[in-house]
Amino acid sequence: METRRHHRRKEDYSLRTHLIHGNFESRKWDYDHHVVPPISQSTAFRLSSLERGARGFEEFASAEEQSNGHHPIYIYDRLNEPTRGMLEENLAYAEGGDVAVAYATGMAAVSAALGSALQQGQEVLAHEIVYGCTFSQMTNWLPRFGIKARFANFFKTESLPRQITPHTRVLYFETPINPTMQLIDIAAVRAVADKVNEHRKPDDRLLVMVDNTFATPQCQRPLRLGADMVVESLTKAIGGFGTDMGGLVATSSDWYHQLMLYRKDFGGVLNGRSAWSMLVYGLSTLATRMTNMQKTAQRVGEFLCKHPKVEFVSYPGLDCFPQKALAHRQMLSPEGKFAPGSMLYFVLKGEPGKPSNAEKLVNYLAEHAYSITLAVSLGQIKTLIEHPYSMTHSALPDEQKRAFGMHPEGIRLSVGLEDWHDIIRDLELALEKV
Ligand SMILES: Cc1ncc(COP(=O)(O)O)c(C=O)c1O
Missing domain, CATH: 3.90.1150.10 (Aspartate Aminotransferase, domain 1)
Incomplete structure (x- = not known):
């Protein structure tokens, strides 16, 4: 890839311009001579040697994969794939996260975020109103894995500490709330979590998760306001045209490994064609x-x-x-x-x-x-x-x-x-x- 010397840094351009042009260069794929990023449709990738295959498996979802300077070694679509990777780079940029991982639907993203953060015996404390399938996932499915969901009034952040137990690992809410359009104060919930975290070990930290589907990064960036993870249905305003389903988790690089592993093993991957539509039509017009x-x-x-x-x-x-x-x-x-x-x-x-x-x-x-x-x-x-x-x-x-x-x-x-x-x-x- 030829490295162009741009006279302004990408941070100096507005998000609107950035989402039309994408990253100046992508490690996911060399498409420097394309005006529109190409689409890749290949379930498996040719490996030039066994050693390359072994290295690809070793580097998959690791911190080195993010920073080793060479193109990722693609093996199989369910692990990693270039078109989806290009979309993820731009979604991470839009949400202000280190990384974004894209899933087959918004519900697959909610499942991955909760599934990566929670273990048996822990609980999620969610606002009383959440999207119906999120409620069903929390109340019908998580208990099968020994994870409990409880619900509280997140408008009254001053009373939240009384609802948090030593088992509570995740505070979860939407803002604006689907469908009532009421808001929850992200920074105030962050302050509650910070107070609790003063007495917790790093691996046990209380996490703030926000569903940003209604606002999209165009109207609100929860990571900047203190959320640890953002989940979002890409099926909605980011996809924008009602043709494709997708979901997103954006967060810090600490969670990359877990989120990618969860996707690999549960299989809710966003397909390359939908990723391409979202990259080329959805994000650019958001x-x-x-x-x-x-x-x-x-x-x-x-x-x-x-x-x-x-x-x-x-x-x-x-x-x-x-x-x-x-x-x-x-x-x-x-x-x-x-x-x-x-x-x-x-x-x-x-x-x-x-x-x-x-x-x-x-x-x-x-x-x-x-x-x-x-x-x-x-x-x-x-x-x-x-x-x-x-x-x-x-x-x-x-x-x-x-x-x-x-x-x-x-x-x-x-x-x-x-x-x-x-x-x-x-x-x-x-x-x-x-
Ligand atoms: C707030 C919210 N979160 C998550 C979802 C789930 O998204 P998907 O339908 O892409 O699975 C929806 C769907 O309506 C939603 O409104």
Whole structure:
């Protein structure tokens, strides 16, 4: 590879520019003469000698593999692969981590982060509301491995220390929370963990894990705010177009070995074709898409706020957002501008005992609207609507949902790139019908 002498360091360019051009050079692959990074599709790699094969196995997932100066020795896709490697370099850069490891889905990433950090007899303490499958993974599957999940109120960080036992190894939460859009103060949770860690050995440290799916690194970088690990579904706004599934763990290099081994042995690898789509189409357009979707989300939020059939709207960009000060501190673009994201949650007025107005509205939109689609998933260029209480969060117990802001009249809206007038008009017409 010819080493070019750039007249500015890559840190001097904005993240937006960086994610379009990628790394100046990649140790993963020499693509110096490609304008667009190439795609590699090979499950196995030719080894020029047995010795090279043995060295490849020896170096796999090791610190030396990261720093030995030569290209990684590729052996088999499930171990390591160049296109995914190039995506990982850029994801690590975007999240501000030493490393990023990409998985087949967001849930595979959650599993890898928890599975790498936790051992039999330890426990994860999570916020009361987490994505339904994360809740199910914690309550149905981790106990089979002797790992317990408990839930606590992370809004009250002052009461968290009372919930932490000597077995608690991980503090886990989403912010913004799916679907309520409430925020958890990452730095405040970090401070709680630091206090506990004063009395713990290094290998036993309490870890802070944040699911950054709703914000994406364009709107929030939890590692910079004190998280030890970030997990994220790449299926959403990073993939951006709704064509590929993926997941990510970004963290310090101390965790690289475990995360890679977990992926090798449990097998949830991100395939090269999806990695390429995310690298070439997803990451490169993330800043532009999020900035535009965010502008529309603000307008839609303001429209819904004024509507007489709407009880309340939860969107960090609104003046009435109860955690406005925290939003302005925590949700920032890489250039430091307020970045409340593209997700909204709103609750319709309803009457107890009567059929839910939210269900009526969502069904009406599903049948009559062109710019709004009833579908799960989020963060893509199409505006998507869903009813979390009966769909994405149905795994959570009713009392838990109601106590922490989820409501049968609640609706989640993932704002896309359509003309904002169309989205508001479709909502307006549908609201007339409930
Ligand atoms: C907050 C959050 N985390 C994790 C996931 C899981 O991601 P995936 O569907 O890519 O497995 C989702 C999916 O909706 C999510 O909303």
